Amino acid sequence: MSGRRPFLALALAETLSLSGTRLSGVAIPWLVLSTTGSPVLTGLVAMMEMLPYVVAKALGGPLIDRLGARRIAIVCDAASVVAVGLVPFLHLFGLLTMPLLLPIVFAMGVLRGPSDAAKQSMVPDIADLASVPLERVTGVVGAIERLASTAGAAGAGALIALAGPGQALVVNAFTFAAAAVTVAAGIPALPRAPAAGPAGISAYGRELAEGWRFLRGDAVLVAIVLMVATTNLLDQAFAAVLLPVWTQASGNGPALLGIMFAAFSGASIAGAMLAAVIGERLPRLAVYTVAFLLAGFPRFLVFAVDSPLVLIFATLAIGGFASGFLNPILSAVLFERIPKPLTGRVTSLNAALCWALLPFGGLVGGVLIDALGLSAALSLTGLAYLIATLAPLAHQGFRGFEKKKRADNLLSS
Numbered sequence: 001m002s003g004r005r006p007f008l009a010l011a012l013a014e015t016l017s018l019s020g021t022r023l024s025g026v027a028i029p030w031l032v033l034s035t036t037g038s039p040v041l042t043g044l045v046a047m048m049e050m051l052p053y054v055v056a057k058a059l060g061g062p063l064i065d066r067l068g069a070r071r072i073a074i075v076c077d078a079a080s081v082v083a084v085g086l087v088p089f090l091h092l093f094g095l096l097t098m099p100l101l102l103p104i105v106f107a108m109g110v111l112r113g114p115s116d117a118a119k120q121s122m123v124p125d126i127a128d129l130a131s132v133p134l135e136r137v138t139g140v141v142g143a144i145e146r147l148a149s150t151a152g153a154a155g156a157g158a159l160i161a162l163a164g165p166g167q168a169l170v171v172n173a174f175t176f177a178a179a180a181v182t183v184a185a186g187i188p189a190l191p192r193a194p195a196a197g198p199a200g201i202s203a204y205g206r207e208l209a210e211g212w213r214f215l216r217g218d219a220v221l222v223a224i225v226l227m228v229a230t231t232n233l234l235d236q237a238f239a240a241v242l243l244p245v246w247t248q249a250s251g252n253g254p255a256l257l258g259i260m261f262a263a264f265s266g267a268s269i270a271g272a273m274l275a276a277v278i279g280e281r282l283p284r285l286a287v288y289t290v291a292f293l294l295a296g297f298p299r300f301l302v303f304a305v306d307s308p309l310v311l312i313f314a315t316l317a318i319g320g321f322a323s324g325f326l327n328p329i330l331s332a333v334l335f336e337r338i339p340k341p342l343t344g345r346v347t348s349l350n351a352a353l354c355w356a357l358l359p360f361g362g363l364v365g366g367v368l369i370d371a372l373g374l375s376a377a378l379s380l381t382g383l384a385y386l387i388a389t390l391a392p393l394a395h396q397g398f399r400g401f402e403k404k405k406r407a408d409n410l411l412s413s
Helices: 004-036 039-059 061-067 069-092 098-121 123-130 134-163 169-186 201-216 219-249 254-281 284-295 297-304 309-323 326-337 340-354 358-372 374-389 396-400
Strands: none
Touching (some): 004 069, 004 098, 004 134, 004 254, 039 061, 039 098, 039 219, 039 340, 039 358, 061 069, 061 201, 061 340, 069 098, 069 169, 098 123, 098 340, 123 134, 134 169, 134 254, 134 326, 201 219, 201 340, 219 254, 219 326, 219 340, 219 358, 219 374, 219 396, 254 309, 254 326, 284 309, 284 326, 284 374, 284 396, 326 340, 358 374
């Protein structure tokens, strides 16, 4: 099988699963906000999905290395069809209540974590099959992530307006089903490192600990985790609560919310595609720092001061374009530094730690609005984002960003 087919299959599966996830990320908070009117409950539901997502992603690494990323991705996406489908089913018959919604979104998070980690850990093998530079593949995957976010956000606004937030999730169930079929049909069984020892709880614990030791011993990866975990917390507060509340308070509906998400993500597609073409020739650290500064604080500021929509969309477009360069750089740095036998464990742990604060973002946003008001909450989170994005200028760990040869077979001591 040529390398092109697995690459296209991974690209399509990522597009399907991520666009569906983006749709649910708009639809579920809007469902809670529109039915309860409570920013705190909206943040609580977001936390109930993201907390198990992070934990499951962290703990799934050894299973990915032992069972294979392809198998994990197929099983988790297939099971997600059932979990997501429960929301529109119960909502249709008037049975959906908060006590039922919370365990459903918990299950959604448990399944999404290992699935996303498995797809990410396939990237180096797909790059080898396609015989293309790692930056090229991470750039294309980054563009796909942005495209999926754009389609999911725009589709969410339209579907919520047409069918309501509960029934919009029917499409989410179909995207997970299509992603599972795409991976099963288009990606062959990928090579994986042989198990270091017998299976079992003790072996699982040793393998997880081995991945943790490698991660914490790499100063570059530690620096990335600290910065990205902070910005993810603030991004989640913005996306799950601050922006929906601003949209509702300004007299607008879910259509505008979806269009704003789509504007940011749509512009980021251009940035990610450009990164795929020229990324391997760019100074990584300089581009990473500038991109984060453009993508962060200005986005919070324009909403805090109730700027005109034309300025809001211009800021979202600039920030989105800049953000398109971030994931390709981060992914290339990550995969270059991780030995192949540890790919599943370390990428899962790295992603989980980067998302470790994210489950609390919505709750933080809701509490800040209740305590300080919307404008002050936006200003405070924006200033915190600005401080976080200055970290590459001060933290020595970021000095190791530039290209290095990937350690495919040797483990770092």
